[in-house]
Amino acid sequence: MSVKIAVLGAGSWGTVLADLLANNGHEVRLWGNSAETAAEINDHHTNKHYLPDFKVSPKVVATLDLKSTLAGVQAILFVIPTAAMRIVAKQVAPILAETGAKPIIISATKGLEQNTHKRISQIIGDEFPAELAEGLVIFSGPSHAEDVATHDITSLTVASQNIGDAEWVQAIFMNDYFRLYTNDDMVGVELGGALKNVIAIGAGILHGLGYGDNTKAALITRGLAEISRLGIEMGANPLTFMGLSGIGDLIVTSTSVHSRNWRCGNALGQGQKLDDVLANMGQVVEGVGTAKAAHELAQQHHVEMPISESIYRVLYENANVQDEINKLMQRRGRREMDFQR
Ligand SMILES: NC(=O)C1=CN([C@@H]2O[C@H](COP(=O)(O)OP(=O)(O)OC[C@H]3O[C@@H](n4cnc5c(N)ncnc54)[C@H](OP(=O)(O)O)[C@@H]3O)[C@@H](O)[C@H]2O)C=CC1
Numbered sequence: 001m002s003v004k005i006a007v008l009g010a011g012s013w014g015t016v017l018a019d020l021l022a023n024n025g026h027e028v029r030l031w032g033n034s035a036e037t038a039a040e041i042n043d044h045h046t047n048k049h050y051l052p053d054f055k056v057s058p059k060v061v062a063t064l065d066l067k068s069t070l071a072g073v074q075a076i077l078f079v080i081p082t083a084a085m086r087i088v089a090k091q092v093a094p095i096l097a098e099t100g101a102k103p104i105i106i107s108a109t110k111g112l113e114q115n116t117h118k119r120i121s122q123i124i125g126d127e128f129p130a131e132l133a134e135g136l137v138i139f140s141g142p143s144h145a146e147d148v149a150t151h152d153i154t155s156l157t158v159a160s161q162n163i164g165d166a167e168w169v170q171a172i173f174m175n176d177y178f179r180l181y182t183n184d185d186m187v188g189v190e191l192g193g194a195l196k197n198v199i200a201i202g203a204g205i206l207h208g209l210g211y212g213d214n215t216k217a218a219l220i221t222r223g224l225a226e227i228s229r230l231g232i233e234m235g236a237n238p239l240t241f242m243g244l245s246g247i248g249d250l251i252v253t254s255t256s257v258h259s260r261n262w263r264c265g266n267a268l269g270q271g272q273k274l275d276d277v278l279a280n281m282g283q284v285v286e287g288v289g290t291a292k293a294a295h296e297l298a299q300q301h302h303v304e305m306p307i308s309e310s311i312y313r314v315l316y317e318n319a320n321v322q323d324e325i326n327k328l329m330q331r332r333g334r335r336e337m338d339f340q341r
Pocket residue numbers: 009010011012013014032033034050079080081082084087088108109110111143144145146282283284286
C-alpha cells in the first residue's frame with residue numbers, strides 16, 4: 001500500500017518520520033515555516049540545524065504552502081511543538097473544510113496545552129469536526145529522532161478510539177526496524193507521553209548533580225507511580241503505563257543524552273539558569289510547559305505528584321534543588337502500591 005501523506009513540522013522528529021515514510025514507499029510532503037529549511041531539504045537533502053549528520057531521502061518534498069501540501073493527502077501527521085498545535089490546526093481545518101477532504105489525522109506531538117491543560121486529542125477535538133477528530137491517531141513511545149535516523153530498532157504505540165485507523169497507521173509506518181502496537185487508551189497514551197518529559201528533566205538534574213544509578217532508578221520508578229496516579233484519576237487504563245508510551249518512553253527520555261528534556265535538567269543540575277538553557281537548546285523542551293500543566297492538574301484532581309511538584313518549583317519558583325531533594329526524602333513512609341489519591 002502506498003499513500004500520500006503530509007507531515008507538518010520540519011524539525012528533528014518530523015524530518016526523520018518523513019524520511020521513514022518516503023523510504024516505506026509513500027508520497028511525502030514535509031511542510032514547515034522556514035523557507036531556508038525547505039530549500040536545504042529540497043536542494044541538499046539535509047536539515048543540519050535539527051539533525052547535523054542526517055541525509056534526508058531525496059523523495060521527501062519540503063513545502064511552505066499548506067494548501068498545496070494538503071491537497072489529495074490520505075493522512076496528515078502533526079509533528080510540531082504543543083505550543084503551536086492549536087495555531088496550525090486552525091490553519092489546517094478550513095482548508096479541509098473547503099475541499100471536503102477527510103484524511104486520517106495523526107499526532108506525534110507530546111505535551112499538554114498551557115492554561116487549558118488539554119491533551120492533543122482535545123485540541124484536535126476543538127478545532128476539527130467530530131468525524132475527523134474521532135479517528136485521530138496518537139503516535140507515541142520511546143523514539144529519539146537521532147536513533148530512528150540510524151535505523152535503530154524502535155517500537156511505538158499508535159492509539160485511537162477507532163482501532164481501524166490505528167491499524168491503518170501501523171501498516172504505513174512498519175518496516176524492518178520500526179514496529180508499532182495499537183492501543184485504544186487515548187488518555188493513558190497521551191498522558192504518559194507528556195508527563196514523562198517532566199520526570200526526564202528531574203533525571204537530568206540528578207545526573208548534573210552527580211547522583212548515581214540507584215537514585216535515577218528510584219526517580220524513574222516513583223515518577224511512573226505518580227504519572228499512573230494522575231492518569232488513573234483522569235480515566236486512563238493503568239496497564240497503559242506499563243507499555244511503550246508509559247515506562248518505555250520514560251526510560252528512554254530519562255536516560256538518553258539525545259533527550260532535550262534530560263539535557264535541560266542536566267544543565268540545571270550543573271548550575272545553569274533555565275532561561276539560558278532554553279535559549280541555547282534551539283529545539284523544543286516540552287517538559288517545561290508540561291511541568292506547569294501537571295502541577296495545575298495535580299491540584300485540580302487532588303492527586304499527589306511530589307516529584308513533578310518539586311520539578312515545577314525548581315523551574316517556576318526558583319526553588320533550591322537540594323532542598324527539594326531533601327523534602328522528597330523526608331516525606332513520611334508510604335506503601336509502595338498505593339495508587340489512591
Ligand atoms: N525529536 C524527537 O526525538 C521526538 C519528538 N517528539 C515530539 O514531537 C514534537 C516536535 O518535536 P521535534 O520535532 O523534536 O521539535 P524540534 O524542536 O526539533 O522542531 C520543531 C519544529 O516545529 C516547527 N514549528 C514550530 N512552530 C511552528 C508553527 N507555528 N508552524 C509550523 N512549524 C512550526 C519548527 O519550525 P522552526 O524551525 O521554524 O522553528 C521546527 O521545524 C514535540 O512535541 C516532541 O515532544 C516525539 C518523539 C520523538
